[in-house]
Amino acid sequence: MAVTYGQAHALASKRLSAGSLAHSERVAEEADRLAGLYGVDSSEARLAGILHDLCRDTPHDELVGAAVAAGIPITDVDRAVPYLLHGPVAAAELAEMIPGLSPEVIEAVRSHTYGGTTLSPLAMIVYVADVSEPGRPHESSALLRSRAGSVSLAELFASAYAASMHHLIDNRRLIHPATLSTWNDIVLRERA
Numbered sequence: 001m002a003v004t005y006g007q008a009h010a011l012a013s014k015r016l017s018a019g020s021l022a023h024s025e026r027v028a029e030e031a032d033r034l035a036g037l038y039g040v041d042s043s044e045a046r047l048a049g050i051l052h053d054l055c056r057d058t059p060h061d062e063l064v065g066a067a068v069a070a071g072i073p074i075t076d077v078d079r080a081v082p083y084l085l086h087g088p089v090a091a092a093e094l095a096e097m098i099p100g101l102s103p104e105v106i107e108a109v110r111s112h113t114y115g116g117t118t119l120s121p122l123a124m125i126v127y128v129a130d131v132s133e134p135g136r137p138h139e140s141s142a143l144l145r146s147r148a149g150s151v152s153l154a155e156l157f158a159s160a161y162a163a164s165m166h167h168l169i170d171n172r173r174l175i176h177p178a179t180l181s182t183w184n185d186i187v188l189r190e191r192a
């Protein structure tokens, strides 16, 4: 049976702090707007948006334990920054908890922390919405929102990903191997 936005919101509200829930609501709204601009199912976009951070507030040791239990590969970067596992762990939990959720929504949740090399339009939309929802303070977020609809989704996603990479480097953060693979894939596709 298909899950409704109200059911997904109720689940998110049980698991998230007020701040994380408000962020997820804004991501759902922005993903809905982007879906309209790029011809993607808006119901799926709203579901993925409200659910993408389901494990964002989960304690780090629990994230590592849940990742091991779900068979998610754990790299040295995941051990150093367990927060990055909140996407893959949420995807694994959702697949178990909500059988009616589409594989595309689950994939969008999974890939929102460190990308993926075969991202669907829905996954790209959720990634962009996550980094550019109106609560994000960076200048690059407002720029992404203003460019939505005037450039291709692939270009918007590439710009969002580039901004994230800049942020990681500027703040001397570790870069997950999957993030690097995603970036290389973006560049190779642009050159193809």
Ligand SMILES: [Fe+2]
Pocket: 052, 053, 056, 086, 087, 112, 113
């Ligand atoms: Fe997240």
Ligand SMILES: [Fe+2]
Pocket: 023, 027, 052, 053, 130
């Ligand atoms: Fe988020």
